[in-house]
Amino acid sequence: MEILRFERSSRTDSCYHFFQNSLRAFACEPMLSRSSRTDSRALLSALPSPVCFLSLVGLETLNSTQNTKNEKKKKKKSSSKHAKKMPTNSCTKNNPSISLESYGHRKSTATLYRFKRGLLVNAFQTRFDFFDTKRKKKTKKNLIQKRAYAARAINETNDTEEHVLSRSSASTSEALSLSDEVRKEFPIIVNTKNEQGMAVIYLDSAATSQKPTKVLEAHSNFYRQSNANVHRAVHYLSAKATDEYERARAKVGQFVAARSDREIVFTRNASEAINLVANTFGEKFVREGDEIVLSVAEHHSNIVPWQLLCERKKAKIVFIKLNENEELDLEELEKVVNEKTKIVSLPHVSNVLGFTSDVEKIVKIAKKFDAKVVLDACQSVPHMPVNVQELGVDFLVASGHKMCGPSGIGFLWGKYELLEQMPPWMGGGEMIQDVYLEKSTYALPPGRFEAGTPAIAEAVALGAACDYLSAIGMDRVHRFELELGAYLYSELSKIKGVRIYGPKPETALGGGRAALCAFNVQNVNCQDICTLLDQLHAVGCRSGHHCTQPLHRYLDCSGSARASLYIYNDARDVDAFISALKDVLSFLGEDLSSPDVAFSASVAH
Numbered sequence: 173m174e175i176l177r178f179e180r181s182s183r184t185d186s187c188y189h190f191f192q193n194s195l196r197a198f199a200c201e202p203m204l205s206r207s208s209r210t211d212s213r214a215l216l217s218a219l220p221s222p223v224c225f226l227s228l229v230g231l232e233t234l235n236s237t238q239n240t241k242n243e244k245k246k247k248k249k250s251s252s253k254h255a256k257k258m259p260t261n262s263c264t265k266n267n268p269s270i271s272l273e274s275y276g277h278r279k280s281t282a283t284l285y286r287f288k289r290g291l292l293v294n295a296f297q298t299r300f301d302f303f304d305t306k307r308k309k310k311t312k313k314n315l316i317q318k319r320a321y322a323a324r325a326i327n328e329t330n331d332t333e334e335h336v337l338s339r340s341s342a343s344t345s346e347a348l349s350l351s352d353e354v355r356k357e358f359p360i361i362v363n364t365k366n367e368q369g370m371a372v373i374y375l376d377s378a379a380t381s382q383k384p385t386k387v388l389e390a391h392s393n394f395y396r397q398s399n400a401n402v403h404r405a406v407h408y409l410s411a412k413a414t415d416e417y418e419r420a421r422a423k424v425g426q427f428v429a430a431r432s433d434r435e436i437v438f439t440r441n442a443s444e445a446i447n448l449v450a451n452t453f454g455e456k457f458v459r460e461g462d463e464i465v466l467s468v469a470e471h472h473s474n475i476v477p478w479q480l481l482c483e484r485k486k487a488k489i490v491f492i493k494l495n496e497n498e499e500l501d502l503e504e505l506e507k508v509v510n511e512k513t514k515i516v517s518l519p520h521v522s523n524v525l526g527f528t529s530d531v532e533k534i535v536k537i538a539k540k541f542d543a544k545v546v547l548d549a550c551q552s553v554p555h556m557p558v559n560v561q562e563l564g565v566d567f568l569v570a571s572g573h574k575m576c577g578p579s580g581i582g583f584l585w586g587k588y589e590l591l592e593q594m595p596p597w598m599g600g601g602e603m604i605q606d607v608y609l610e611k612s613t614y615a616l617p618p619g620r621f622e623a624g625t626p627a628i629a630e631a632v633a634l635g636a637a638c639d640y641l642s643a644i645g646m647d648r649v650h651r652f653e654l655e656l657g658a659y660l661y662s663e664l665s666k667i668k669g670v671r672i673y674g675p676k677p678e679t680a681l682g683g684g685r686a687a688l689c690a691f692n693v694q695n696v697n698c699q700d701i702c703t704l705l706d707q708l709h710a711v712g713c714r715s716g717h718h719c720t721q722p723l724h725r726y727l728d729c730s731g732s733a734r735a736s737l738y739i740y741n742d743a744r745d746v747d748a749f750i751s752a753l754k755d756v757l758s759f760l761g762e763d764l765s766s767p768d769v770a771f772s773a774s775v776a777h
């Protein structure tokens with residue numbers, strides 16, 4: 173049996189009190205000892221990824237209560253000999269150790285979540301009488317707040333008028349109109365309530381966006397009315413499907429102002445699009461000793477494909493850092509780009525820092541040495557007008573699922589003259605011109621890069637997403653998000669001990685920050701913040717490294733909490749998030765009275 177102890181590190185101090193109380197609530201005394209961070213990490217790494225430190229307490233305690241129930245049942249039914257066969261890892265006064273064995277790595281995430289939820293409800297609602305006097309008062313207060321939020325949240329889904337009227341003072345005409353217009357078109361945003369009946373507030377659109385009805389319909393209508401394979405047969409349905417698929421390509425092309433729809437290659441997602449460039453352009457043009465320039469702020473998808481290429485080619489990656497505003501340091505870029513540089517691949521908008529890169533300057537620097545520029549536009553294409561011709565880059569990648577489209581579809585835009593020079597990456601049907609037993613010749617782009625049956629319905633739905641966003645107007649989307657992003661930043665920065673990563677909205681390049689904030693609160697674990705935001709307030713934020721481990725290391729933290737917004741969010745969602753966060757922090761024993769300037773201002777590099 174694997175026995176783990178709760179360990180106490182400076183990072184989890186505040187949570188420790190909470191855990192202790194939770195465990196006491198079940199008449200359990202945790203074994204606590206001062207320990208190194210390594211031990212804590214070992215504990216965390218032993219858990220399935222979505223399960224945090226907090227959840228472990230919950231799960232184990234639930235497990236023990238369930239075991240006790242089971243034991244009672246079994247005792248009734250069978251002999252005491254049989255009962256002895258029950259797991260001996262229950263968390264009781266006499267055996268306070270925490271074991272992962274009984275639920276460990278075998279239970280699904282969904283099960284874990286259900287367990288976690290059930291337990292927390294117990295921990296907070298039914299057993300707070302075990303808490304010490306001070307905690308008791310606080311808990312009662314928090315429960316009252318929790319119920320108030322729940323009541324408000326439930327009203328919210330039923331009463332959109334009230335939602336509009338009681339909006340925060342930060343709302344302006346732009347914020348008011350756009351969110352109100354579109355919100356009702358996202359069924360999941362309007363209808364979703366959690367198990368306690370609270371309306372879910374979705375603040376994780378940087379990970380994936382929700383989908384409007386028009387996109388959902390385009391997807392299902394394809395299967396209802398047009399389904400057949402594309403580019404293969406002469407019959408009616410095949411022609412119809414091919415037509416819709418190619419029309420979707422044209423829509424995506426128009427969305428990013430490509431010169432021709434033949435410059436759009438459909439991929440599964442942005443990661444695949446970057447891998448495609450690395451395995452085709454990179455494979456052909458990068459040689460031993462060449463250099464590829466990236467930044468410390470890259471998503472893993474814009475690091476790992478280049479690492480694999482550089483390993484194969486004995487080439488080198490050079491990383492630029494951030495400047496004092498936590499934007500890309502383009503002065504450093506100017507210094508590192510030289511005749512050895514073959515590719516410069518950088519984010520258009522950072523998924524953690526919220527900055528927008530000065531692409532014009534990046535292109536100017538790269539072009540001095542004829543290096544090709546790849547733009548990771550995952551966080552820009554859904555949120556602002558993107559014109560590949562004006563940007564002047566060579567390749568651009570984006571994912572459909574972040575721009576109201578379905579998952580399983582993304583795209584690479586590339587200058588046609590470059591695509592033409594690139595060899596195929598994956599072989600299979602439809603990417604060929606002629607196949608002989610000895611060798612094959614290949615189709616022209618984009619077909620050359622789309623081996624096998626593509627994600628047809630997904631492409632069609634992505635086309636519908638482009639139509640949907642174009643009808644709103646990407647200028648309008650961008651203005652709305654700049655405003656909402658600035659409001660989020662300003663409200664969050666008022667909370668004591670909060671450190672928001674990335675530039676301030678007023679000094680950020682491109683007229684402001686993206687509508688997202690990744691942050692930490694001094695001495696509080698980001699995973700615990702997000703778990704409690706979800707469980708007490710139904711606010712869905714993401715915690716962790718957001719696929720940017722090197723960036724988090726650079727920022728001297730192992731992860732952060734992130735709230736990311738989109739067109740269906742509004743100032744009221746921001747208000748709900750801020751109140752929920754304050755409540756969570758005060759529950760965890762944080763003093764919220766005045767901003768902690770030292771921590772908030774610290775730039776850890």
Ligand SMILES: Cc1ncc(COP(=O)(O)O)c(C=O)c1O
Binds near residue numbers: 442444471
């Ligand atoms: C900046 C950035 N680049 C790349 C990706 C990878 O996108 P996907 O997982 O859809 O391939 C993401 C996704 O979060 C991202 O935010």
